[in-house]
Amino acid sequence: MINKDLGIDFLGVHFENPFCLSSSPVDNCYEMCAKAFDEGWGGVVFKTIGPAHFKIDEVSPRFDELTKEGTPFVGFKNMEQIAEHPLQENLDDLTKLKKNYPNKIVIASIMGTNEDDWVELARLVTEAGADMIEMNLSCPQMTSHAMGSDVGTNPKLVKKYCEAVKRGSDLPMMAKMTPNITDMVPAAKAAMDGGADGIATINTVKSVANLDLDKKVALPIVNGKSSISGFSGKAVKPIALRFIQQLRVAAGMEQLPISGIGGIETWEDAVEFILLGSTTLQVTTAVMQYGYRIVEDMKNGLMHYMEEQGVDHLSDLVGIANKNILPAEDLDRDYKVYPKIDWDKCIGCGRCFISCFDGAHQAITWDEKTRRPSVDYSKCVGCQLCNLVCPVGAISTGKIEMKPGRQGNVEDIDIESVRLTH
Amino acid sequence: MSNNYTKEDSGYTMTTVAEEAARCLLCHDAPCTKACPAGTDPARFIRSVRFRNIKGAAETIRENNALGAICARVCPTEKYCELACSRSGIDVPIDIGGIQRYVTDFEQQAGMKILEKGKANGLKIAIVGSGPAGLQSATTLLEKGYAVDIYEKNTKPGGYLTYGIPEYRLPQNIVDYEIKRITDLGATLHLNTAIGNDITMDQLKADYDAVILAVGASEAKMLPMFDNQANVETAVDFLARVKDAQGEVSEPDNVVVVGGGDVAMDVSTTLKRLGVKHVTDMVYEEFAEFRASKKELAGTQKAGVTIVDGYVPESMTGNEVTFKHRKIDAEMKIKADKVILAIGQQVNTDGLGITTKRGEVPFIGYQTQDPKVYVTGDIAHGDKTVVWAVRKGKEVAEEIDKTLMGGRQND
Numbered sequence: 106m107i108n109k110d111l112g113i114d115f116l117g118v119h120f121e122n123p124f125c126l127s128s129s130p131v132d133n134c135y136e137m138c139a140k141a142f143d144e145g146w147g148g149v150v151f152k153t154i155g156p157a158h159f160k161i162d163e164v165s166p167r168f169d170e171l172t173k174e175g176t177p178f179v180g181f182k183n184m185e186q187i188a189e190h191p192l193q194e195n196l197d198d199l200t201k202l203k204k205n206y207p208n209k210i211v212i213a214s215i216m217g218t219n220e221d222d223w224v225e226l227a228r229l230v231t232e233a234g235a236d237m238i239e240m241n242l243s244c245p246q247m248t249s250h251a252m253g254s255d256v257g258t259n260p261k262l263v264k265k266y267c268e269a270v271k272r273g274s275d276l277p278m279m280a281k282m283t284p285n286i287t288d289m290v291p292a293a294k295a296a297m298d299g300g301a302d303g304i305a306t307i308n309t310v311k312s313v314a315n316l317d318l319d320k321k322v323a324l325p326i327v328n329g330k331s332s333i334s335g336f337s338g339k340a341v342k343p344i345a346l347r348f349i350q351q352l353r354v355a356a357g358m359e360q361l362p363i364s365g366i367g368g369i370e371t372w373e374d375a376v377e378f379i380l381l382g383s384t385t386l387q388v389t390t391a392v393m394q395y396g397y398r399i400v401e402d403m404k405n406g407l408m409h410y411m412e413e414q415g416v417d418h419l420s421d422l423v424g425i426a427n428k429n430i431l432p433a434e435d436l437d438r439d440y441k442v443y444p445k446i447d448w449d450k451c452i453g454c455g456r457c458f459i460s461c462f463d464g465a466h467q468a469i470t471w472d473e474k475t476r477r478p479s480v481d482y483s484k485c486v487g488c489q490l491c492n493l494v495c496p497v498g499a500i501s502t503g504k505i506e507m508k509p510g511r512q513g514n515v516e517d518i519d520i521e522s523v524r525l526t527h
Numbered sequence: 528m529s530n531n532y533t534k535e536d537s538g539y540t541m542t543t544v545a546e547e548a549a550r551c552l553l554c555h556d557a558p559c560t561k562a563c564p565a566g567t568d569p570a571r572f573i574r575s576v577r578f579r580n581i582k583g584a585a586e587t588i589r590e591n592n593a594l595g596a597i598c599a600r601v602c603p604t605e606k607y608c609e610l611a612c613s614r615s616g617i618d619v620p621i622d623i624g625g626i627q628r629y630v631t632d633f634e635q636q637a638g639m640k641i642l643e644k645g646k647a648n649g650l651k652i653a654i655v656g657s658g659p660a661g662l663q664s665a666t667t668l669l670e671k672g673y674a675v676d677i678y679e680k681n682t683k684p685g686g687y688l689t690y691g692i693p694e695y696r697l698p699q700n701i702v703d704y705e706i707k708r709i710t711d712l713g714a715t716l717h718l719n720t721a722i723g724n725d726i727t728m729d730q731l732k733a734d735y736d737a738v739i740l741a742v743g744a745s746e747a748k749m750l751p752m753f754d755n756q757a758n759v760e761t762a763v764d765f766l767a768r769v770k771d772a773q774g775e776v777s778e779p780d781n782v783v784v785v786g787g788g789d790v791a792m793d794v795s796t797t798l799k800r801l802g803v804k805h806v807t808d809m810v811y812e813e814f815a816e817f818r819a820s821k822k823e824l825a826g827t828q829k830a831g832v833t834i835v836d837g838y839v840p841e842s843m844t845g846n847e848v849t850f851k852h853r854k855i856d857a858e859m860k861i862k863a864d865k866v867i868l869a870i871g872q873q874v875n876t877d878g879l880g881i882t883t884k885r886g887e888v889p890f891i892g893y894q895t896q897d898p899k900v901y902v903t904g905d906i907a908h909g910d911k912t913v914v915w916a917v918r919k920g921k922e923v924a925e926e927i928d929k930t931l932m933g934g935r936q937n938d
């Protein structure tokens with residue numbers, strides 16, 4: 106079996122591999138974190154610890170899932186707040202974890218209601234032996250507006266609380282940002298100004314996933330009613346990647362250290378977060394659905410990827426794709442690429458025809474006798490919708506053509522992708 | 528050369544294998560994994576496929592099973608992993624063999640080299656027989672640092688993989704590729720060398736630190752009434768001949784097959800794939816007690832073979848064979864251009880210094896009374912399948928290592 110070093114340094118701390126549990130029920134107590142370490146995770150961001158005076162009182166039931174056709178957990182909605190266990194018990198768990206797993210990284214997630222709370226929590230988790238602090242400025246379903254994403258969308262408060270944490274502790278610290286904001290840059294800048302060493306993102310996206318149609322209530326139904334609350338899992342990956350890209354290209358933040366979160370489930374997801382600038386990775390929903398064991402394939406797949414790419418240090422991959430994501434106005438609009446249909450592969454379902462007619466430009470003609478599609482180049486705009494819907498991969502990118510009156514060499518145009526799909 | 532005999536069914540694509548893997552329930556303490564005789568760990572490699580780590584899946588298969596691409600095609604999964612599959616509680620078991628085939632095909636296309644030779648420990652082992660048991664024991668020994676010589680009396684290696692299982696179920700290029708992995712790892716093959724004849728057992732014992740007999744049941748059984756009859760061929764001779772010619776043979780229009788196991792099914796289906804018009808399979812057992820696997824039987828029926836159950840051959844005169852029903856008062860006479868006998872295989876232990884009873888050595892385990900001599904594969908106690916040959920190959924290697932190295936790591 107392949108064996109490559111996945112070690113990486115983040116905020117001055119060495120991780121044996123970049124895979125961490127994100128703060129959530131997956132790392133609620135010592136036994137859970139210990140099992141996760143045994144199965145190969147590099148670090149844990151322990152379930153967010155709040156001040157002793159703030160009482161956590163959870164609803165039941167508290168989860169819902171978005172499905173599509175036969176696929177469960179396309180997205181996951183939760184209504185949980187922060188740790189329910191008593192403060193002292195959480196601190197004792199941190200100490201014990203660090204003692205029994207000295208080479209694994211234990212990160213304390215904390216959340217206060219005011220400056221004093223933040224200072225005090227930072228001091229307590231540092232005393233308990235944590236390696237790093239993550240500030241939870243992003244939970245979208247706290248029962249107090251002085252906590253969670255209401256704070257994280259307010260740059261002034263973000264800065265103030267970051268400064269408070271830095272007064273309470275000299276540990277490396279990352280601020281966990283909410284995606285429930287149009288532009289994350291001001292909040293992230295405020296965090297860095299306040300002394301944060303890096304950013305963790307994303308937390309969950311505010312959502313209503315499904316309604317019960319008889320009762321006319323959103324799910325989950327909490328004694329007849331429901332609330333807007335956080336959405337996570339595969340469906341939020343594109344949102345997470347977008348925020349991370351924007352942070353990494355914002356003026357003055359090009360080398361921003363990021364712990365990437367949101368819908369990570371496979372090694373491919375992990376690589377995407379790394380290529381866009383994440384140094385470490387955090388996971389919750391996929392672990393809730395499948396268990397800690399998913400880290401085995403994430404690690405192994407990442408090693409194979411590094412081998413294929415000829416890369417020996419994971420850090421060499423961090424952020425190298427940022428430069429290839431440009432503002433829409435900067436893209437080449439001088440050419441179009443037609444679809445190419447392989448009639449030997451085609452099984453005659455007609456889905457390309459339907460999609461092109463109903464969702465594109467009526468450029469596919471359908472031979473009713475042979476049940477085979479062909480492309481009318483005079484109408485085709487090269488959107489490649491047909492390519493995406495074909496169930497057997499019979500449609501690929503074909504001839505490239507410059508638009509009338511535009512300059513350029515079609516040979517140099519690069520649109521191929523080798524992502525395993527068909 | 529491509530004909531109906533050489534044509535293998537097409538396998539999964541990335542899209543369809545992902546769909547099949549998505550049906551897997553990713554069970555805790557997975558029953559499929561516990562039910563694999565060779566410890567191939569299907570739950571583990573299906574999970575890797577599910578999470579798009581095909582290379583990792585290939586590593587799991589290959590490290591546990593040196594013949595992973597072969598087992599993927601020929602394993603009677605309905606008796607092992609798929610019988611245990613939890614998905615049956617919903618509908619039908621996961622197609623574990625099909626997923627395994629996708630992964631091992633990928634491994635081959637990607638040119639992955641997964642197996643690694645252990646650091647040489649200076650010990651040499653001779654293996655007699657290059658069937659699946661010999662090949663797997665060679666691999667495990669090489670991984671542990673032993674030098675390995677394989678002696679094979681035939682001109683081609685592989686035992687029944689090469690000379691038995693038909694091309695449409697197991698393409699010879701797959702067998703060749705799997706064997707090449709093992710010779711690349713360091714095994715030396717000595718073909719056309721029959722032990723007990725060309726080289727004596729005493730010679731082998733003098734030259735090696737241990738000798739493994741993996742000779743299988745490589746000879747056909749006969750019934751006296753068919754002895755010296757024209758137009759009678761044994762199943763193993765027939766299958767070997769057709770495979771060697773890659774289906775380019777001509778057979779008469781009317782053939783009777785005698786036997787009801789998987790070998791009889793292979794013979795009957797092969798005949799049909801060769802274009803033989805009338806294939807009649809006369810089976811000793813009645814349908815309720817059939818020995819052939821359901822998959823094989825279904826394939827044979829689909830191919831259009833006439834199967835008659837409950838009949839035993841009584842006599843043969845000229846080209847007419849008389850069968851009698853075992854339980855009811857009934858007789859059938861069939862005139863056939865040819866009769867193929869698939870009534871079982873037997874072991875030939877001439878000059879090997881061991882005895883077998885009903886095709887097996889009369890003890891459980893691998894070491895014989897001569898402490899330098901071990902047995903494995905079909906002649907050792909246990910199921911007579913390729914996957915069991917793999918298991919027994921791994922186990923005999925472990926046992927030798929324990930005896931010779933006392934379980935010590937060689938580094």
Ligand SMILES: Cc1cc2nc3c(=O)[nH]c(=O)nc-3n(C[C@H](O)[C@H](O)[C@H](O)COP(=O)(O)OP(=O)(O)OC[C@H]3O[C@@H](n4cnc5c(N)ncnc54)[C@H](O)[C@@H]3O)c2cc1C
Nearest residue numbers: 656658659660680686687691722742743904905911912913
């Ligand atoms: C037609 C047929 C179809 C089958 N289909 C399946 C199937 O679909 N799935 C399945 O799991 N199993 C199947 N089997 C059973 C399977 O092939 C055997 O269980 C398996 O091959 C046994 O492996 P082995 O290594 O013990 O012996 P073999 O495969 O029999 O190999 C023994 C080797 O030893 C060599 N040998 C023998 N004596 C000597 C000697 N004195 N010196 C040197 N070499 C010697 C032989 O030439 C042979 O190459 C099938 C068997 C047959 C006959």
Ligand SMILES: Cc1cc2nc3c(=O)[nH]c(=O)nc-3n(C[C@H](O)[C@H](O)[C@H](O)COP(=O)(O)O)c2cc1C
Nearest residue numbers: 127128129153183307308337338367368388389390
């Ligand atoms: C049930 C649940 C509870 C969570 N609790 C916390 C929490 O206490 N603190 C926190 O910072 N984030 C919390 N999160 C957010 C996750 O840490 C993570 O940021 C988010 O779920 C996106 O990652 P994912 O798609 O891998 O789940 C929680 C998420 C879920 C699903």
Ligand code: SF4
Nearest residue numbers: 461485486488489491
């Ligand atoms: S590329 Fe777009 S417009 Fe052209 S045939 Fe396909 S779907 Fe129609």
Ligand code: SF4
Nearest residue numbers: 451452454455457495
């Ligand atoms: S979608 Fe694909 S398979 Fe279906 S008709 Fe179009 S090209 Fe053929």
Ligand code: SF4
Nearest residue numbers: 551552554559612613
């Ligand atoms: S028993 Fe079946 S469903 Fe369960 S892990 Fe194995 S293949 Fe998947």
